[in-house]
Amino acid sequence: MATLDPGPDKVIGPGHDYGTVTDEIGGVVFRPFLKTPPQMFIGFACAFLLVNLLMVAVTWLFIRGVGIWGIVIPIAWGFAIVNFVWWIGIGHAGTLISAILLLLKQDWRTSINRFSEAMTLFAVACAGMFPILHLGRPWLAYWLLPYPNTMWLWPQPRSPLIWDVFAVSTYATVSFIFWFTGLIPDFATMRDKAGNPVAQKIFGMLAMGWRNSARHWARYQKAYLLLAGLSTPLVVSVHSVVSFDFAVAILPGWHTTIFPPYFVAGAIYSGFAMVLTLAIPVRRWYHLEDLITMRHIECMAKVMLGTGLIVAYGYGMEAFMAWYSGGQFERYAFVNRTWAGGYWWTYWVLILCNIIIPQLLWSRRVRMSVPAVFVIALVVNVGMWLERFVIVVTSLTRDFVPSSWGMYYPTVWDWSTYAGTIGVFLALMFLFVRGLPAISIFEMREVVHETEPTHAHGD
Amino acid sequence: MPMEIKVTGQLGSLHGIMAEFDDPESLLEAANQAHAEGYREMDAYAPMPVEGLAEAIGYRSNWVQRLVFAGGFIGATGGFMLCWWITVIAYPHNVAGRPLNSWPAYVPITFEMMVLIACITAVVGMLALNGLPQPYHPVFNVDEFARASRDKFFLCIEASDPKFDVNSTRHFLERLNPREVMDVAS
Numbered sequence: 001m002a003t004l005d006p007g008p009d010k011v012i013g014p015g016h017d018y019g020t021v022t023d024e025i026g027g028v029v030f031r032p033f034l035k036t037p038p039q040m041f042i043g044f045a046c047a048f049l050l051v052n053l054l055m056v057a058v059t060w061l062f063i064r065g066v067g068i069w070g071i072v073i074p075i076a077w078g079f080a081i082v083n084f085v086w087w088i089g090i091g092h093a094g095t096l097i098s099a100i101l102l103l104l105k106q107d108w109r110t111s112i113n114r115f116s117e118a119m120t121l122f123a124v125a126c127a128g129m130f131p132i133l134h135l136g137r138p139w140l141a142y143w144l145l146p147y148p149n150t151m152w153l154w155p156q157p158r159s160p161l162i163w164d165v166f167a168v169s170t171y172a173t174v175s176f177i178f179w180f181t182g183l184i185p186d187f188a189t190m191r192d193k194a195g196n197p198v199a200q201k202i203f204g205m206l207a208m209g210w211r212n213s214a215r216h217w218a219r220y221q222k223a224y225l226l227l228a229g230l231s232t233p234l235v236v237s238v239h240s241v242v243s244f245d246f247a248v249a250i251l252p253g254w255h256t257t258i259f260p261p262y263f264v265a266g267a268i269y270s271g272f273a274m275v276l277t278l279a280i281p282v283r284r285w286y287h288l289e290d291l292i293t294m295r296h297i298e299c300m301a302k303v304m305l306g307t308g309l310i311v312a313y314g315y316g317m318e319a320f321m322a323w324y325s326g327g328q329f330e331r332y333a334f335v336n337r338t339w340a341g342g343y344w345w346t347y348w349v350l351i352l353c354n355i356i357i358p359q360l361l362w363s364r365r366v367r368m369s370v371p372a373v374f375v376i377a378l379v380v381n382v383g384m385w386l387e388r389f390v391i392v393v394t395s396l397t398r399d400f401v402p403s404s405w406g407m408y409y410p411t412v413w414d415w416s417t418y419a420g421t422i423g424v425f426l427a428l429m430f431l432f433v434r435g436l437p438a439i440s441i442f443e444m445r446e447v448v449h450e451t452e453p454t455h456a457h458g459d
Numbered sequence: 460m461p462m463e464i465k466v467t468g469q470l471g472s473l474h475g476i477m478a479e480f481d482d483p484e485s486l487l488e489a490a491n492q493a494h495a496e497g498y499r500e501m502d503a504y505a506p507m508p509v510e511g512l513a514e515a516i517g518y519r520s521n522w523v524q525r526l527v528f529a530g531g532f533i534g535a536t537g538g539f540m541l542c543w544w545i546t547v548i549a550y551p552h553n554v555a556g557r558p559l560n561s562w563p564a565y566v567p568i569t570f571e572m573m574v575l576i577a578c579i580t581a582v583v584g585m586l587a588l589n590g591l592p593q594p595y596h597p598v599f600n601v602d603e604f605a606r607a608s609r610d611k612f613f614l615c616i617e618a619s620d621p622k623f624d625v626n627s628t629r630h631f632l633e634r635l636n637p638r639e640v641m642d643v644a645s
Binding site: 017018019020022028152153154155156157160162163165167170173174177178180183187188189191193194208209210211212213214215217218219220221222223226227230231234237241244257369442443445446449 | 471483490503504505506507509512513514515516518520523524527531539540541545546549550554559561564565567568570571572575576577578579582583584586588589591593594595596598599605606607608609610
């Protein structure tokens with residue numbers, strides 16, 4: 001069927017009823033293998049190459065140890081931690097869209113929530129790899145967990161690093177639960193639609209016998225709402241805890257109380273940029289313009305602009321406090337970051353990417369232009385990665401004593417591991433979009449019911 | 460209550476009689492009428508949550524939230540006790556003379572454990588209360604029922620209802636203006 005973008009006022013194209021939204025979203029999954037858009041094959045092939053690069057990089061890492069990376073003392077936290085924070089931040093937009101916007105009853109969340117929950121899940125998977133790879137002996141990663149052992153040793157629950165273990169593992173688990181719970185009724189739809197007996201069996205098992213009973217829906221909605229209510233403070237806590245990894249240390253450039261809110265805003269900023277980066281191509285390749293409309297894109301662009309301004313305030317406060325605190329080391333950290341140090345240019349590229357360029361989004365014309373929004377989203381992704389680089393590396397490179405100063409230069413293995421996780425992330429996204437309903441079908445039926453009650457029962 | 464049911468078809472017994480509707484409003488209306496008529500053992504099926512439908516067929520329950528509260532409470536207590544036990548009993552460690560029971564530092568883990576256990580309870584509890592996973596249910600014997608997950612709305616009055624009678628229930632459902640009325644083999 002023809003897909004029409006209904007413009008910035010509507011969350012769904014004209015002429016949809018319960019059946020057509022079901023068929024359109026389900027149709028993406030039931031499309032014959034060879035009818036998959038060629039971009040999907042090319043994209044997956046590129047992503048899969050990067051996955052293989054990761055395999056090589058990680059194998060070499062396990063053989064030789066973290067010395068293959070550019071990390072040195074004092075910069076022991078190189079790309080691994082930069083990428084960890086970047087990925088986990090990207091994940092946060094998914095939870096924000098699915099949980100917070102659900103509680104705020106934002107109608108434009110529906111056709112992008114499933115997609116962004118999957119993004120969260122895969123981003124957290126990528127994030128989770130880094131701290132483990134960064135351990136000198138990654139095969140002992142389970143030492144991070146409190147378990148009875150013959151050495152009678154326990155992790156230190158006063159340390160933010162252990163809080164992080166709990167926060168990130170809880171976040172990964174809850175993200176998975178949230179995503180899977182949302183999928184159960186759609187698995188039932190897929191089971192009932194599947195022509196192929198194997199697909200029917202698989203979706204049938206995943207649906208666990210869901211039969212759309214009103215009693216089931218009542219409990220389901222209650223559970224879903226509670227999950228949203230619990231995930232909302234969770235998402236704030238996770239990035240706050242990540243920021244404590246820095247803020248609790250006494251290092252100038254890290255030791256600031258603004259870090260938790262500024263990290264959370266930055267996380268949402270980068271996450272929305274990533275949702276846009278992914279949703280814009282998929283919407284085009286699968287002709288979903290009538291389900292992911294200009295309204296979705298414009299709203300996301302606005303959230304990006306808003307959170308970007310909070311982040312800008314964070315940068316401003318860091319500069320202000322460096323001056324106002326009168327602390328010698330704090331002041332030097334800022335001077336070093338902006339012009340005296342070896343990484344001064346990363347700071348200015350970061351300001352350009354995160355603060356200056358996104359100001360274009362004030363213009364409605366820019367927000368309504370899909371290519372412009374896509375490019376700005378890419379720029380923000382880069383900017384937010386640079387932000388973490390600036391925080392992690394430039395703070396470590398110059399601490400209190402000049403004799404312990406040093407420089408960090410990423411090696412080819414740093415870059416390969418980073419690029420490899422991008423490959424893992426994209427490959428999983430491609431598989432997800434191909435194999436599972438990427439838009440929540442039952443919630444779209446609710447949207448149909450709410451927006452066009454007169455069209456809802458066309459046969 | 461003993462009943463004589465004569466069903467045509469291969470299967471011997473009847474799960475209930477099902478009526479199919481086009482939109483949620485008709486289903487809700489039908490459910491309300493069936494409840495007013497005195498039917499209690501029934502279920503309504505819709506491709507999405509319909510406000511008030513569960514209440515219309517007599518659903519009253521707030522077990523999900525109670526379970527989640529209990530889960531959250533257990534998680535929070537467990538998280539706090541874990542931190543306390545490690546730092547005070549199992550591995551006491553004097554850090555700059557601070558008290559061993561440094562409870563403010565336990566807050567993040569306490570919170571994370573509360574959320575974790577509460578979320579797992581929400582989903583596992585919801586599935587358990589719904590009786591899922593359930594490999595077989597008679598409603599799927601109706602071919603048309605596959606559309607309950609697409610665009611059609613169903614009301615099924617079950618044979619276990621004391622007021623159920625093959626003929627009168629069928630006539631009652633037919634009066635509700637459905638698209639179709641079907642027998643559901645068990």
